[in-house]
Amino acid sequence: MPNSDQSGPAGLSSVENALRILLLLSDRPSLRVADAATELGIARSTAHRLLTTLREYQFAAQDKANAAYRIGPVLTRIGLTANRRMDVRSAAGPALERLREQTGETISLSVLEGRDVRFVDCLEGTRSVRVGDRTGLVLPASSTAGGKAILAALPEEDLERRFPDDGLPTLTPSAPATREQLRAELVGVRRDRFALNSEESESGISAVAAAVCDPSGAPLGAIAIVVPASRFDRAAAEQWLPALFDGVRRTEEILSRA
Structure with missing residues (x-):
């Protein structure tokens, strides 16, 4: 039949x-x-x-x-999203190089895909003990510094749509396990303009990240400094913030001229 x-x-x-x-x-x-x-x-x-x-x-x-x-508008939006993704990778290239030179650490660029982030570019650090290239890797946004930086820049209704259930996927015990835990953390991310990942996506790896946004404030991606957890804490992360924020600013300036 x-x-x-x-x-x-x-x-x-x-x-x-x-x-x-x-x-x-x-x-x-x-x-x-x-x-x-x-x-x-x-x-x-x-x-x-x-x-x-x-x-x-x-x-x-x-x-x-x-x-x-x-x-229709959905097809237009899909096309614009694809263009922005290509644009942000190209625009962020010089900033990633500069950050690696300034810190010696691995620098990544990630974009949001539903409830996950995909690493679309990564420059491996120059130090003898370092985090490897993560290009192409997909991880839960709620468990990564870059993902949380992007999520913090989204409207509340967008978060509701992406996370309709309270439970969140977790890769380590350090990651937020519920939507309410994530929301509480995002309040601090919005205030401080950066997000941390303390062995939440993988044991032994930590990161600090900030979102790259378009002129309207919509997040296009996030730049992260990714380091072995053995040399990471909040104080170390805060030392890198001026360079990280400068990299984000430079990337956004390039995007605004495109």
Whole structure:
């Protein structure tokens, strides 16, 4: 018995057809139901249903009823997010180099992905005992200095959406285990403009980080100084803050001119 979610040639699923419609939307200024049906080889009623669903979720938009469809705000936002991510990595490069020279420690750049952070750039420190390259690593945002710096810069409703349950993923006993513990820590991060990770993502590794924001204050990523826990405490972290804040400022200036 055929799947009820299938339509069109070769049993293409509705999901596949919706993705094909998104590609059509991205390739032209507007798309009519009849054109979508012809291009995909599906019934007009199916094309209309798919476009209506995409509009409801803001992947597509209409200027008025029965008008042609165009790219919706969600697709625009996704594109802007991807561009910003590439921009922040490029813009932060000189600051990462300068911070490594100033501290001798490993310097990382991370970005938020849902409830996690991904390390998109990392320069390994020059000291004999150092933290290795973390590029590509994905960790819970609530357990990392960079993640907490970014989360502190988000609106409260965004935090609610990302963390609907009280329990948080933890990698070590040092990490915040509940949403309320995280919230309490973020109050201090907002006040001090930096976040700490004391062996919360991995035993033996600690970090201090600050968020990189766009002119509106929205966080684009975070720069962190990552060190072996044996030479890390709050006093040591505070000694690095002038250099860290200067690196963030330099990165934000480059981004503002882009």
